[in-house]
Amino acid sequence: MGTANPQLVFVHGIGGLRNAEAERQQWLRALATGVRAAGRAELVSALTQGWLANVRFADYSDLFNPRGAQGGSLGDELNPSDEQVLSGLLEAMVDELAEQYPPDTGTRDARVIEQARHHVDALSSGSRAQGAGEFARRLVWVTTTLLQLPGLRQGAQWVNGQAFALYLSQVARYLNRNGEKASLGSAIRSRVLEGLDPARPLVVVSHSLGTVVAYEVLHEYEGPVALWVTLGSPLALGGVVLQRLVPRPPSCPEEVGAWHNFWDRNDVVVGRPRLADWIAPSSRGVKAETAPVKSDGVWTHTATKYLEHAEVAGPIVKALLP
Structure with a gap:
């Protein structure tokens, strides 16, 4: 060689x-x-x-995951710019899923996707005014709902909605160009x-x-x-x-x-x-x-x-x- x-x-x-x-x-x-x-x-x-x-x-x-670090909560990691990216990312993911399982089909998967859409809409409804951790809690509602879909739930990659949300937040953290x-x-x-x-x-x-x-x-x-x-x-x-x-x-x-x-x-x-x-x-x-x-x-x-x-x-x- x-x-x-x-x-x-x-x-x-x-x-x-x-x-x-x-x-x-x-x-x-x-x-x-x-x-x-x-x-x-x-x-x-x-x-x-x-x-x-x-x-x-x-x-x-x-x-993203320093070895030996105790780490804070998901809410501590995110600022308004991160939240905007995550809201948009989840909205785009739900839109992609809705193309595969349109609401008018009436299937269980379609109902799950509509429920997730409801939670995504709540992400951009001023949740930060209700406390720094409110966005993180609503984010986990979305990811936990999405994990009801067989294609996500049965994938061993995501243990639960909290882990799914934490890993998705890495996209927002990478794309954040503000200050430090x-x-x-x-x-x-x-x-x-x-x-x-x-x-x-x-x-x-x-x-x-x-x-x-x-x-x-x-x-x-x-x-x-x-x-x-x-x-x-x-x-x-x-x-x-x-x-x-x-x-x-x-x-x-x-x-x-x-x-x-x-x-x-x-x-x-x-x-x-x-x-x-x-x-x-x-x-x-x-x-x-x-x-x-x-x-x-x-x-x-x-x-x-x-x-x-x-x-x-x-x-x-x-x-x-x-």
């Missing part, structure tokens, strides 16, 4: 503390499954053993950029909030990016995320040679096909090529679910070849 090997970087999304090496192996195993499905089984060993590329899992989870709050986003981007060599080709695979982080990182990065893959991305969630990206107006990073965006219709955190229409191409004409995938199982918003698809893994391994 020489120094000329391309770089493959995984950028994770929301969640708790992570074990970078364990996660790197999990993502690699899922990618290997997708590579086999794409008919390139002969490349699996080269990928998983590090002969094909130097693979790094860019772990910034400790910046802005330092968190800067620290996260520095963590992803750490150790990257602009003299070597780079492939970036980003998921969930990690696609937002990667968007801003790649606008700062000065080396060639052979391929950028976005999985389960909230980048196109209108005013919630899109209008808070830096730089603006949003466009494909200049050094990106190709951008593939994948979404699953059952992934409620995704802005779906709109991303390709709402983010302008780079000056070289590169823009997101968006494609749907269909995952088995009840919870699709995990990076490994996406990476197991041939249509996702195929372009990644191709971009790593000499």
